[in-house]
Amino acid sequence: MTLLSKRLQAVYQMVDNNSRVADIGSDHAYLPVELIEQKVALYAIAGEVAKGPMSRSKEDVEKFGLSNKIDVRLGDGLAVIEANDQIDTVVIAGMGGILIQSILTRATVEQLSNVKTLILQPNIGEPLVRHWLVENNFQIVDEDIIAEDHHVYEIIKANKVTEPISLTEPEFLMGPVLMQKKTPTFVAKWQHKLDGYHKATANMLHAKKVDQLKIDAMNQSIKYIEETLL
Structure with missing residues (x-):
């Protein structure tokens, strides 16, 4: 039995095994719970910007008896991450592209220091997210597109690289991997x-x-x- 919507299942599929994950704007901590339950992630942070969602996430984590593996924290964006958490994967799902871009832009060097993988699911404004990734040396390695409840969602996975990356204008617009897959x-x-x-x-x-x-x-x-x- 999965707690995850079709959209969050597509995000879940992109998380690498044995990762340490921060889920920003976690929404009941469903994703961290599933990642820990299925032994995909070793440790997770569920980050919430408001107290209401934070206490709901805390309740869910406690209900599954996972408080030792999932920390629910209150904070704005990546401010919930501390250096000794050794977070290597950041998930930001279910927000607009402008907000995702803003969260990533406000992140400090320290907060991003161990981060090798970003998994981003913007509800709109996908090109903005791809522009941020390219400008900050993250290479898009996978993308998915799914339809759920009359809405189409794109999920973008990117890895940190040392060499500069470039995309064409159509790739910014439509997604380099999605253009290759060309699904229905x-x-x-x-x-x-x-x-x-x-x-x-x-x-x-x-x-x-x-x-x-x-x-x-x-x-x-x-x-x-x-x-x-x-």
């Missing part, structure tokens, strides 16, 4: 976006004041998507 969910998402972009550009051309820059940007996205879906 991926195709459906971008076909839907493509239809929306076509309608939007047609509408913008008929506007009283034509915003050519916006139309050009959208046409560029249309070109990327069409080339990828071919």
Whole structure:
């Protein structure tokens, strides 16, 4: 019996064995509990920014008798991590891309010192997350896309590297690994976006004041998507 939604199961699948995980914005500590129960992770922190969610997470951890392996902590973003925790994997799931980018940008060198792997699941704004990864020498090694409850979620796994990384504009937009896998969910998402972009550009051309820059940007996205879906 798993506590995890389809979305969190996809996140769970990306966690490496024997890792030490910090789950930021943990939501009942479901993911840490599953990771420890299944012996995937050795130790986990469930980080919460508010007291209500923190006490719910604490209750769940205690209910499963895992207080010795999971620490529930109150704090903003990666501030819940201390150097001696030796956290090597950080999960940030179920937030917007802007917030994920902000949490990572605010993290100190010390908080990120042992972190080798980031597993990020933005609800929207995926390109922002990919830009942060590239700018901070994290290479995207895996991606997944799943549909659940009328929403499509992308999960991005990235590892710290020493060499600079680069992505093309279509890869920032659609995901380098997802473009290779080209699953039915991926195709459906971008076909839907493509239809929306076509309608939007047609509408913008008929506007009283034509915003050519916006139309050009959208046409560029249309070109990327069409080339990828071919």
